[in-house]
Amino acid sequence: xxxxxHHEARSLSGAAADVTTKAARRRSYLGTLRxxxxxxxxxxxxxxxxxxxxxxxxxxLVAMGMQPDKNSGMIAYWAVVAxxxxxxxxxxxxxxxxxxxxxxxxxxxxxxxxxxRNRFRGKAMLVAMLTFPLAFPGVVVGFLVIxxxxxxxxxxxxxxxxxxxxxxxxxxxxxxxxxxxxxxxxRVITTVMAAxxxxxxxxxxxxxxxxxxxxxxxxxxxxPALSPxxxxxxxxxxATSMGAFGTAFTLGTRMSVLPLSIYSEFTNYANFTMxxxxxxxxxxxxxxxxxxARRLAxxxxxxxx
Amino acid sequence: xxxxxxxxxxxxxxxxxxxxxxxxxxDLRVEAGxxxxxxxxxxxxxxxxxxxxxxxxxxxxGGRVWFGERDVTxxxxxxxxxxxxxxxxxxxxxxxxxxxxxYGLRIRRLSAGEVRRRVxxxxxxxxxxxxxxxxxxxxxxxxxxxVALARAIAVRPKVxxxxxxxxxxxxxxxxxxxxxxxxxxxxxxxTAVYVTHDQAEAMALGDRVAVxxxxxxxxxxxxREIYHQPHSAFVADFIGSVxxxxxxxxxxxxLEVDGGRLFCPRLHGADHAYCRPEDIEVGDPASAPISxxxxxxFFLGQSQxxxxxxxxxxxxxxxxxxxxxxxxxxxxxxxxxxxxLFHPHHPLTFGQAAAHG
Amino acid sequence: MxxxxxxxxxxxxxxxxxLFMIVPVVMSVLAGLTENYFxxxxxxxxxxxxxxxxxxxxxxxxxxxxxxxxxxxLTLLLGVPAAYALMxxxxxxxxxxxxxxxLPVAVPGLATALALLLAYGHHRDFRDSWLFILxxxxxFTLPFMVRPVLSVMRASDMQRLEEAAASLGAGFRxxxxxxxxxxxxxxxLAGALMVxxxxxxxxxxxxxxxxxxxxxxxxxxxxxxxxxxxxxxxAYTLLFLLMIVPLLITLQWLGSLVTRRH
Numbered sequence: 001x002x003x004x005x006h007h008e009a010r011s012l013s014g015a016a017a018d019v020t021t022k023a024a025r026r027r028s029y030l031g032t033l034r035x036x037x038x039x040x041x042x043x044x045x046x047x048x049x050x051x052x053x054x055x056x057x058x059x060x061l062v063a064m065g066m067q068p069d070k071n072s073g074m075i076a077y078w079a080v081v082a083x084x085x086x087x088x089x090x091x092x093x094x095x096x097x098x099x100x101x102x103x104x105x106x107x108x109x110x111x112x113x114x115x116x117r118n119r120f121r122g123k124a125m126l127v128a129m130l131t132f133p134l135a136f137p138g139v140v141v142g143f144l145v146i147x148x149x150x151x152x153x154x155x156x157x158x159x160x161x162x163x164x165x166x167x168x169x170x171x172x173x174x175x176x177x178x179x180x181x182x183x184x185x186x187r188v189i190t191t192v193m194a195a196x197x198x199x200x201x202x203x204x205x206x207x208x209x210x211x212x213x214x215x216x217x218x219x220x221x222x223x224p225a226l227s228p229x230x231x232x233x234x235x236x237x238x239a240t241s242m243g244a245f246g247t248a249f250t251l252g253t254r255m256s257v258l259p260l261s262i263y264s265e266f267t268n269y270a271n272f273t274m275x276x277x278x279x280x281x282x283x284x285x286x287x288x289x290x291x292x293a294r295r296l297a298x299x300x301x302x303x304x305x
Numbered sequence: 306x307x308x309x310x311x312x313x314x315x316x317x318x319x320x321x322x323x324x325x326x327x328x329x330x331x332d333l334r335v336e337a338g339x340x341x342x343x344x345x346x347x348x349x350x351x352x353x354x355x356x357x358x359x360x361x362x363x364x365x366x367g368g369r370v371w372f373g374e375r376d377v378t379x380x381x382x383x384x385x386x387x388x389x390x391x392x393x394x395x396x397x398x399x400x401x402x403x404x405x406x407x408y409g410l411r412i413r414r415l416s417a418g419e420v421r422r423r424v425x426x427x428x429x430x431x432x433x434x435x436x437x438x439x440x441x442x443x444x445x446x447x448x449x450x451x452v453a454l455a456r457a458i459a460v461r462p463k464v465x466x467x468x469x470x471x472x473x474x475x476x477x478x479x480x481x482x483x484x485x486x487x488x489x490x491x492x493x494x495x496t497a498v499y500v501t502h503d504q505a506e507a508m509a510l511g512d513r514v515a516v517x518x519x520x521x522x523x524x525x526x527x528x529r530e531i532y533h534q535p536h537s538a539f540v541a542d543f544i545g546s547v548x549x550x551x552x553x554x555x556x557x558x559x560l561e562v563d564g565g566r567l568f569c570p571r572l573h574g575a576d577h578a579y580c581r582p583e584d585i586e587v588g589d590p591a592s593a594p595i596s597x598x599x600x601x602x603f604f605l606g607q608s609q610x611x612x613x614x615x616x617x618x619x620x621x622x623x624x625x626x627x628x629x630x631x632x633x634x635x636x637x638x639x640x641x642x643x644x645x646l647f648h649p650h651h652p653l654t655f656g657q658a659a660a661h662g
Numbered sequence: 663m664x665x666x667x668x669x670x671x672x673x674x675x676x677x678x679x680x681l682f683m684i685v686p687v688v689m690s691v692l693a694g695l696t697e698n699y700f701x702x703x704x705x706x707x708x709x710x711x712x713x714x715x716x717x718x719x720x721x722x723x724x725x726x727x728x729x730x731x732x733x734x735x736l737t738l739l740l741g742v743p744a745a746y747a748l749m750x751x752x753x754x755x756x757x758x759x760x761x762x763x764x765l766p767v768a769v770p771g772l773a774t775a776l777a778l779l780l781a782y783g784h785h786r787d788f789r790d791s792w793l794f795i796l797x798x799x800x801x802f803t804l805p806f807m808v809r810p811v812l813s814v815m816r817a818s819d820m821q822r823l824e825e826a827a828a829s830l831g832a833g834f835r836x837x838x839x840x841x842x843x844x845x846x847x848x849x850x851l852a853g854a855l856m857v858x859x860x861x862x863x864x865x866x867x868x869x870x871x872x873x874x875x876x877x878x879x880x881x882x883x884x885x886x887x888x889x890x891x892x893x894x895x896x897a898y899t900l901l902f903l904l905m906i907v908p909l910l911i912t913l914q915w916l917g918s919l920v921t922r923r924h
Contacts, residue, residue, distance in 0.1 A: 039750040042743035043759065046804065049740055053797050054766050054774065057781035061773070064780065111679045114672040126676065129684045132910050137863040139884045140899060144686035147693070152700060152892060154689060185683060202395040205361055206453075208382045209389035210409030210460060214668070220408070224399035243770025246865040246880070250887050259772050259866075266870075272780065279773035287768040291761070 058283075065277035076277030086261065086278065093258040094285075097241035100177060104184035105234045111185075112192030113222070127193070134186040138179075138246020145179040145251060146170045173255050179247040184237040191236075191297075195229035232297035239286040239293070258282050309338040309496045310373035310463050312358055317368035318520075319353050327353040329520045330368060337373075340490050340497040342511030344504060346543070349517040351500045352468060358498055359466050360385045372463060385464075388457030388495075392469040394449040396441040402428075402452050403437045409460035427455040430489065447478045454486070458493065465490070465497040471506065483509055504544045508532070516540045537649050538579070547579045548621045550646075564615030565595035569643045577648070582610065583624040584645035593638025597621070599631040613637055691903070694896030711897035715886070719898060722882035723905075725792060729878060730861040733799045737857050740800070741807030742850060746842060748808070749815040756812075763808060766801040771866025774801060779870060792876045798867035803860050807853035814849030815842070848916070855913045862906060879905070 069079045080086045115127055136144075149155050149170040159167040169175050199222065207221045223230075245259035253260075258278060266275040311334065318330035328350040335341045343351035356362040357370060360382035364370065370378045377385055388409075396405050403424055410420045428434045431451040441449065450470055457465060470486070471479045487510050490497050501507055507514045508528040515525040516539075524536045535541035538549075553561035558570035560578070572578050590596045597615035608627050612620040623639060631637065694712065697705035744763075748756040766774050775798060783789050820842060827841045843850075865880040872881050879902055886895045 040747050042747035046740040046744035046763065046808075047759070049800065050763060050766075050804075053778065053782075054801050055762075057777035058765075058769075058774070060781050061777040107675075107679055110672065111676040114676050118669065118672075120673070126680055128914075129680050130676075131914075132907065133683055133687070135859050135863055135906055135910055137865040137880045137883075139865050139880050139887065140863075140902065143883070143887050143895060143899060144690060146887075147686040147689045147896075154685060182683065182686075185679065200393070200395065202391045202393055203397060205382070206389060206391060206395035206456075207397070207408070208361075209359060209387055209466075210456070211383050211386070211412040212408075213383055216412060220399075221397060224397075239768070243772065243866070245770065245772050245869070246884070249869070250884060252888075259770060262772055262776070266776065275776060276780070279770070279776050283769035283773040286770055287765070290764075290768045 061276045062280050064273055065280050067273045069274050069277075070271060071274075076273040077281070079274065080277055080281050085256075086274075089256050089258050089261045090281070092255065093242055096173070096177060096180065096255075096257065097238045100180040100184055100241050101234045101237040104181055104188050104237050105230055108185045108188035109192050109226075109230055112189040113196055113226075115189070116193045116196030127189075130189050131186045133182065134190065136183065138183070138244050138248075139250045140246075141179050141183050142247040142250025144182065145175050145247070149175055149178065171251055171253055173253070175251050176248060176253050176255055176257065179251060180237075180241040180244060183240065183244070183247070187236060187240070188233045191229050191233040192226065195226050199225055228296045232293035235289045235293035235296075239289040242282060242286050242289070309494055311335060311337045311371075312464060312496060312498070313371040314354075314357065314364075315369045315371075317354075317357050317364040317370060319350075319357060319362055319368075320365055326520055328357070330365070331522055333515070333522065333525075335496055335498060336512075337496055338494045339512045340499060340510055342499045342501060342507040342514045343517060344501060344507040344511075344514050344543070345517035345523075346502060348519075350520040351502075351517050354517070355466055355468055355498055355500045358464070359387050359389055386460075386462050387464045387466055388460060388462035389466045390450070390453050390457050390468065390470045392472055394446075394453045394473075396449055396452055396456075398441055400441070401437075402433065402439050402441065402444070405441060405452055406456045406459050408456065413460065423459055424455075427459045430458070431455045431485070446474050447482060450474065450482060454489070458489070458495075462495065465493075465495050467497065467499040467501075469500055469502065472501070472503070479503075479506075486510065508544075516543060518543075534647065535579075535649065541579050541647075541649075546582055546622055548582065548585070549619075550578050550580065550621075551617060552576055552578060562595065562615075563617035564597045564639075565593070567594055567641055567643075567646065569646050571643070572646060572648055575648050575650070578646045579648065580641050580646050582622040583608075584641060585621065585623045586640050586642075587611075587623065587625045587629075588638040588640055590636040590638040593640050595639040595641075597637055597639065599633060599635050599637050601633070602631055611637070613639065615639070687903070690896045690899050692896075693893055694898070694900040696893065699892050699896070711893045712900065714894055715898045715901060718894075719877075719879075719882045719886070722877045722879045723901070725876060726862050726879040726905075729792065729796055729799055730858045732796055733803055733861040734854055734857050736796070736800045737804050737807040738850070738854070741804055741853065742811055742843075742846075745808045745811035745815060745846075745849075746838070748812055749820055760805070760808065760812075764805045767805055771798075771802065771864070772870065774798065775867040775870030778867075790873055790875070795868055795871045795876060795878065798871050799861045799864055802864060802867060803857040806856040806860060807850075810852045810856070811846050811849040814846040818845050820845065848919070852913065852916050855909055855916065859906060859909045859913065862909070 065076045067076060068074060069076045069083075072079050072083060074082055080090065111130070115123065115130075133141075147153055149168050151166065151168060153168060153170060156166040156168050159165060169178065203221050203225065204217050207217045212220060243259060244257075245263065248255070248257050248260050249263070256264075259282070262275050262278045262282065265271045265278065313335075314331060314333040316330040316332065317328065318326070319328040320326045331354070333341075333354070343354055345351045353362060357364055357368075360370075360377065360380055364378065368378070369376060372385065382389075397408065400408065406424045406427060407420050410423055415423070424437075425434070428437065431454055433448065433451050433455060436444065436448060436452075441452065444452065450473075453470070467486075471482055474482065483506055490510070499506075499510055501510075511528055513525060514528050514531050516523045516531060518539050524531060524540045526534075531540065532544055535544065535547075538547075541547045550562050550567075552572070552575055553563075555561070555573050555575070558568055558573065560567045560569055560572060560575075569578070595615055597613040597620075600612040600614045600620050602612070602625075603610045604627065606627065608624050611623040611625050611631060613623050614620045621639070623637075625631075692703065693699045695707050695709070696703055697708045697710070748759060751759075778794070778798060779789075782794070788794055823841050823845060824837050827837045832840065863880060864878070865884065868878050868881055869884065872878065877885070883895070883898055883902060886898050890898075
């Protein structure tokens with residue numbers, strides 16, 4: 001706003017407008033357009049807020065992780081890989097997240113491509129139902145998994161009816177997996193559908209004119225053209241699953257995935273150094289995954305669940 | 306080279322799901338080894354016709370497509386053995402130049418040696434031998450279209466289809482590639498269908514030209530026929546420029562027109578006639594059959610275009626030699642040879658047109 | 663023939679995926695409306711649980727709305743000028759700054775919350791007020807305001823429009839209010855809806871920052887899932903869906919409107 005006042009003053013004094021001041025004013029208008037530093041002042045509020053409330057605190061968090069862990073006495077970052085309980089937690093989380101991402105890309109990729117390519121009655125409805133859970137927070141997703149596979153869930157009622165026993169999966173690794181899959185699928189579907197719309201149809205026609213059948217066209221043209229979108233949405237699913245706290249928290253799973261480990265280090269043991277080291281590690285992993293995704297697709301931001 | 310085949314379309318129409326009729330049912334025959342150009346403004350149905358021939362569209366019920374003796378109506382494009390060149394090149398971005406050209410050959414499971422031989426052969430043909438390992442993003446527009454052309458002819462298709470292949474290129478390059486494609490088509494002798502909205506391209510490449518208008522074929526014939534004997538005002542106007550001359554009355558073979566009279570017994574009874582700017586000769590205002598005044602002149606380099614007011618509704622367009630200069634308002638005399646005047650309902654016989662052309 | 667078969671295979675698969683997404687939502691809605699979920703629908707439908715939720719948790723809904731609106735105001739004030747400046751600056755700088763502003767989204771909310779707690783947790787007044795949560799929400803949602811506004815500005819070639827306005831004699835304020843803002847309304851609207859939606863649903867940061875007196879809707883949800891009977895959790899989820907679904911529908915409608923225009 002500060003550059004406004006400068007112009008206001010100018011235009012007020014310009015009341016005695018002779019030809020020369022008019023020309024000078026014109027020059028100064030165009031001047032500001034080119035003079036970038038003045039405009040950059042508009043960035044100041046956002047950047048100040050960001051530095052004060054994120055950059056500084058996070059830098060302190062990073063520094064805190066350098067301190068020795070109060071249990072093992074090791075530098076906390078080193079303890080992340082040297083202490084089995086943290087390392088396993090990290091590896092498990094990585095494994096689950098990678099598995100979920102692959103499965104989500106495969107299933108939702110097929111569904112998304114199908115929806116983008118075909119017209120039929122009820123399609124809009126189907127798309128809406130598949131994409132609106134996109135904005136569900138992790139807690140709600142966790143609860144929905146309980147509705148599916150919990151003590152009174154769909155599966156339990158079904159198996160009770162057929163076999164007289166309650167089957168459930170919600171509180172195990174499978175529940176976590178299903179929950180992560182649940183919030184990944186809408187993301188993949190929206191991305192794949194958008195990418196399909198940008199596909200160049202003449203490429204497929206060219207391949208077919210050269211004799212390629214459905215399968216060859218899919219392999220040689222469609223999958224290569226979609227692959228940046230698929231990889232990038234996969235990376236987003238991966239990052240989201242890595243950091244998904246709400247779902248794991250609601251399911252109260254015995255699987256100690258990284259976000260749960262961080263939470264219990266912080267609240268149960270007041271081990272701030274370890275919590276800091278673990279969350280910085282987690283942050284670096286998700287940041288790398290998301291930057292990679294953005295570089296590939298240049299598109300969506302990927303909110304965490 | 307594979308022996309060429311004829312293409313026959315019988316009652317092929319195409320109505321889209323939206324209810325829009327892109328093509329009225331048409332009959333069309335492309336002779337074996339012939340290049341037929343489909344020419345017309347956008348939305349006239351020329352691309353739909355091409356896609357029907359290629360198998361990218363299916364005709365409405367009742368329509369049939371034959372390749373030679375074979376009914377291919379139900380065959381999808383991948384079974385029709387055609388080669389297609391697209392406006393936006395449609396090169397596979399995940400493959401380099403060689404792999405793009407070899408794609409159709411590999412689909413046909415040719416041996417590696419044969420693939421290489423055929424790729425080299427067509428790359429030589431289109432002048433691309435230095436670009437074999439390049440990625441398709443490293444090529445200029447002209448080079449891309451050469452790759453697309455090479456890819457289409459490498460499989461030695463029965464039919465070559467071109468969908469406005471040059472319209473994304475700049476004017477100079479367009480002229481050069483037009484000549485190259487023309488030479489190549491003559492050399493291959495493959496039956497070809499070529500879609501364009503550029504009349505110069507149509508004239509240069511077509512053995513025959515079909516001018517299309519609103520889903521119908523307005524006229525089909527050799528470029529000379531189309532140019533000199535247009536069957537309708539639309540065709541005349543779409544190909545080159547024409548002047549419409551109102552005829553006040555006819556007497557003893559003379560037509561009363563604005564600014565004077567013209568001799569043409571053939572057009573007896575017509576109320577108007579057409580003639581092309583280059584068929585109007587400039588002469589001495591005192592002795593020429595029509596006189597008028599120069600309104601405007603546009604220098605074009607090899608000639609100049611004059612607008613001449615003869616008292617009619619619109620000034621006449623006249624193509625005049627470049628050297629002589631006219632001032633605005635200067636008096637000018639014009640004459641038109643009898644066989645250069647035409648009217649859709651009073652056609653010349655073909656012999657007359659050929660003699661004139 | 664083969665094509666039809668393939669079509670129905672894919673359709674069947676897609677419907678299965680859709681069932682996976684939608685069945686638990688439907689079950690949850692029904693559970694929130696049945697007298698006794700353990701017995702089933704035969705026990706009758708009731709609004710009793712919804713009323714119970716309202717009695718227990720209406721504070722959380724109020725706080726969530728308050729937070730979302732405050733967050734919207736702050737992101738507008740911070741984000742729109744920032745987008746404008748980013749549009750003006752060189753691509754390289756703009757990308758770097760955008761990347762930085764994205765960090766609170768790229769890094770899990772837990773880490774951001776931890777950093778905030780360790781840095782500012784000892785300021786008791788601040789820590790105990792709802793403003794502490796607001797800070798977390800603004801950090802998390804700011805990029806979702808900047809991004810759409812910036813992309814609309816770039817798509818409409820704002821630089822040219824402004825130069826045209828300046829050549830006609832418009833001063834900075836006239837240009838900003840008369841040219842810049844009206845031409846990126848669709849971006850601002852999309853960003854605003856996104857910010858509100860995300861703020862209402864935010865859990866990871868909020869869970870760490872909340873106090874017993876400052877609970878938001880998702881925090882209340884987690885609470886009810888852990889300690890209340892299934893019907894109450896379901897009824898609460900139902901209320902949450904009622905809040906969030908209209909926002910989502912508007913967002914989607916707006917998105918299709920913008921793509922159609924471009």
